[in-house]
Amino acid sequence: MKWRGFSLARWWSVVLKEFLQLRRDRITFGMIIGLPIVQLTLFGFAINTDPKHLPTAVLNADPSEFSRSFVAAMKNSEYFEIVGEVPDEEAGRAALAQGKVQFVLNIPADFSRRLLRGEKPALLVEADATDPMATGMALAATSQLAQSVARHDLTGALAPLRGGEPPFEVQVHRLYNPEGNSQYNTVPGLMGVILTMTMVMMTGLAMTRERERGTMENLLATPVRPIEVMTGKIVPYIAIGLIQATIILLAAHFVFQVPFAGNLGAVYLAALLFIAATLTVGITLSSLAQNQLQAMQLTMFYFLPNILLSGFMFPFRGMPQWAQYIGNVLPLTHFNRLIRGILLKGSGWADLWPSVWPLLLFTVVVMGIALRFYRRTLD
Amino acid sequence: MNASADEFAIDVHGLHKHFGDKHVVNDVSLQVRRGEIFGFLGPNGSGKTTSIRMMCGLLTPDAGSGTCLGYDIVREADQIKRQVGYMTQKFSYWEDLTIRENLDFVARIYEMPDRKALVDRTLDELGLASRAGQLTGSLSGGWKQRLALAACLLHQPRLLLLDEPTAGVDPTARRDFWEELHRLAARGISVLVSTHYMDEAERCHKLAYIAYGRLLAQGTAAEVIAGQGLSTWTIEGDDLTELAQRLRGQPGVDQTVAFGAALHVSGRDGARLEATLREAAAGGALRLTPSDTSLEDVFIYMMARSSDNFGAPA
Numbered sequence: 001m002k003w004r005g006f007s008l009a010r011w012w013s014v015v016l017k018e019f020l021q022l023r024r025d026r027i028t029f030g031m032i033i034g035l036p037i038v039q040l041t042l043f044g045f046a047i048n049t050d051p052k053h054l055p056t057a058v059l060n061a062d063p064s065e066f067s068r069s070f071v072a073a074m075k076n077s078e079y080f081e082i083v084g085e086v087p088d089e090e091a092g093r094a095a096l097a098q099g100k101v102q103f104v105l106n107i108p109a110d111f112s113r114r115l116l117r118g119e120k121p122a123l124l125v126e127a128d129a130t131d132p133m134a135t136g137m138a139l140a141a142t143s144q145l146a147q148s149v150a151r152h153d154l155t156g157a158l159a160p161l162r163g164g165e166p167p168f169e170v171q172v173h174r175l176y177n178p179e180g181n182s183q184y185n186t187v188p189g190l191m192g193v194i195l196t197m198t199m200v201m202m203t204g205l206a207m208t209r210e211r212e213r214g215t216m217e218n219l220l221a222t223p224v225r226p227i228e229v230m231t232g233k234i235v236p237y238i239a240i241g242l243i244q245a246t247i248i249l250l251a252a253h254f255v256f257q258v259p260f261a262g263n264l265g266a267v268y269l270a271a272l273l274f275i276a277a278t279l280t281v282g283i284t285l286s287s288l289a290q291n292q293l294q295a296m297q298l299t300m301f302y303f304l305p306n307i308l309l310s311g312f313m314f315p316f317r318g319m320p321q322w323a324q325y326i327g328n329v330l331p332l333t334h335f336n337r338l339i340r341g342i343l344l345k346g347s348g349w350a351d352l353w354p355s356v357w358p359l360l361l362f363t364v365v366v367m368g369i370a371l372r373f374y375r376r377t378l379d
Numbered sequence: 380m381n382a383s384a385d386e387f388a389i390d391v392h393g394l395h396k397h398f399g400d401k402h403v404v405n406d407v408s409l410q411v412r413r414g415e416i417f418g419f420l421g422p423n424g425s426g427k428t429t430s431i432r433m434m435c436g437l438l439t440p441d442a443g444s445g446t447c448l449g450y451d452i453v454r455e456a457d458q459i460k461r462q463v464g465y466m467t468q469k470f471s472y473w474e475d476l477t478i479r480e481n482l483d484f485v486a487r488i489y490e491m492p493d494r495k496a497l498v499d500r501t502l503d504e505l506g507l508a509s510r511a512g513q514l515t516g517s518l519s520g521g522w523k524q525r526l527a528l529a530a531c532l533l534h535q536p537r538l539l540l541l542d543e544p545t546a547g548v549d550p551t552a553r554r555d556f557w558e559e560l561h562r563l564a565a566r567g568i569s570v571l572v573s574t575h576y577m578d579e580a581e582r583c584h585k586l587a588y589i590a591y592g593r594l595l596a597q598g599t600a601a602e603v604i605a606g607q608g609l610s611t612w613t614i615e616g617d618d619l620t621e622l623a624q625r626l627r628g629q630p631g632v633d634q635t636v637a638f639g640a641a642l643h644v645s646g647r648d649g650a651r652l653e654a655t656l657r658e659a660a661a662g663g664a665l666r667l668t669p670s671d672t673s674l675e676d677v678f679i680y681m682m683a684r685s686s687d688n689f690g691a692p693a
């Protein structure tokens with residue numbers, strides 16, 4: 001069959017050749033099959049833009065029937081999970097700063113007395129609003145909560161107050177990001193995303209390029225040691241990473257007006273830790289990949305879970321427990337906590353440590369893997 | 380170091396290497412004396428590159444042992460790498476670096492003292508001083524080969540392993556290259572060089588011929604030729620192609636090879652070969668002369684026989 005010089009037989013021979021080559025390129029083939037299955041199951045179940053069971057601490061200075069029923073109502077809403085009591089406001093703030101809780105419910109000392117007197121007292125809900133998406137729904141639920149508690153749960157001495165307008169107020173304090181500006185959350189998060197993408201890809205290509213061009217054989221024939229090659233290849237990219245971090249910080253400050261609550265030195269130190277962790281991933285991938293194309297594909301494979309499970313795009317606490325476990329392995333998760341903590345909360349070292357050690361551990365473990373996979377011979 | 384290490388630059392025994400189910404190198408033993416140019420011959424895919432890589436520690440042999448410059452090829456690969464210059468089959472310097480940058484990198488890797496002077500001297504000797512800033516990728520094949528040789532001599536190795544260094548290089552450049560090799564050998568540097576070219580094989584002090592992973596012959600060119608015990612006749616005349624066809628399979632005829640206007644006919648049984656040829660030439664316009672068996676005749680003979688062996692059921 002031929003139309004205008006198009007030969008079906010010739011065309012078919014190309015199709016067959018492509019299939020043959022595709023079948024032999026195991027990694028690409030695995031990607032084609034594995035990518036949709038793994039990522040659909042992983043992200044389909046993991047991502048939830050309406051997070052529930054957010055950890056909440058209670059500062060109960062007025063243990064009474066009312067406070068009990070309000071706390072119970074919060075639990076029943078499913079948005080809040082009471083994880084404990086805090087003795088004072090300072091402890092509540094600290095728990096928020098370290099990211100241990102998302103909310104602190106503060107019931108003032110004379111609350112029930114003032115309620116009985118009809119003074120319309122206020123309950124205070126303090127929220128870690130760095131990620132507006134994570135807190136938004138829960139905070140919207142609180143005002144509903146007040147209505148429903150007022151309608152149904154006022155018993156005993158409070159029964160006469162039932163029905164009608166709630167006899168108390170719920171005041172919400174959005175800490176760290178009072179306007180609920182989502183850019184404040186997204187822009188610092190982008191720093192980690194951009195660093196992940198460029199660092200992993202560039203180092204991923206670095207070693208495979210040597211292999212593809214045949215220069216690897218030359219390197220292996222010299223006395224140069226694996227650790228020298230790997231760390232030597234990493235250094236230029238550390239510099240590149242710091243330049244990128246600076247560009248993003250400048251844009252965050254001057255274009256997006258993201259507040260700088262914390263120490264700039266801490267920002268760079270966090271960036272350095274993260275760059276180190278990410279570069280070891282890149283070097284490992286490039287030891288595994290046979291050619292530059294595979295290195296690119298592995299980069300994407302690593303990149304997607306980082307985007308979706310690190311709390312960059314979707315609230316971390318919205319994910320089911322198993323997805324949070326995966327997320328906690330990823331360096332981007334910890335870097336996001338660090339950078340948001342430093343920039344928005346002004347966190348100090350004590351607050352940051354829980355996110356620092358996982359990065360260090362990750363770097364050491366992955367570097368070990370990379371060195372194991374670096375082939376000293378051509379076997 | 381023991382006595383054999385003093386005498387031999389390479390001394391390996393019973394090397395084996397498998398890739399998957401392919402037995403790429405099968406029981407290869409080699410001895411290369413100090414200051415000797417040792418030619419390593421064999422068809423494509425015969426295991427030359429794999430053998431060379433095992434000798435310099437780039438591949439681990441599945442079985443076998445040996446020394447290279449007195450160092451164990453399995454355990455002391457690091458020491459070997461320091462004293463061996465290895466020129467890969469494919470040009471393996473960085474094409475996106477300039478000539479000077481490549482030499483400088485190599486000098487740094489080997490921690491050579493007085494690096495700048497060394498690189499300058501090398502560039503001068505190469506005649507590349509004026510093009511030192513040129514990107515290596517833009518060099519022609521012959522220049523790349525000269526650069527590669529200079530780069531693997533930079534750390535003053537005692538042994539050179541050259542894997543088909545002259546493939547794709549023009550005859551003049553090849554001749555210059557071999558003169559350089561002989562100068563190096565005269566200075567006491569041992570050279571193991573793999574090649575496909577017969578004229579190059581004849582310029583080596585010693586030869587080894589490998590096919591299908593097996594070492595078929597080893598020694599000087601004369602020894603290798605004598606070892607096969609072939610008698611060869613040269614036939615000149617018309618219709619040699621037709622004659623070659625007719626002779627094939629005749630008693631005493633083991634091989635016919637066309638060389639332009641002449642036909643080389645070889646066989647192990649000299650008397651029967653002569654009888655057959657005299658009969659074939661009788662009454663015709665063919666000129667029949669006994670001639671020396673050439674290296675090429677021997678290699679073609681060994682190659683044909685080894686492939687027969689390989690195909691036969693074990």
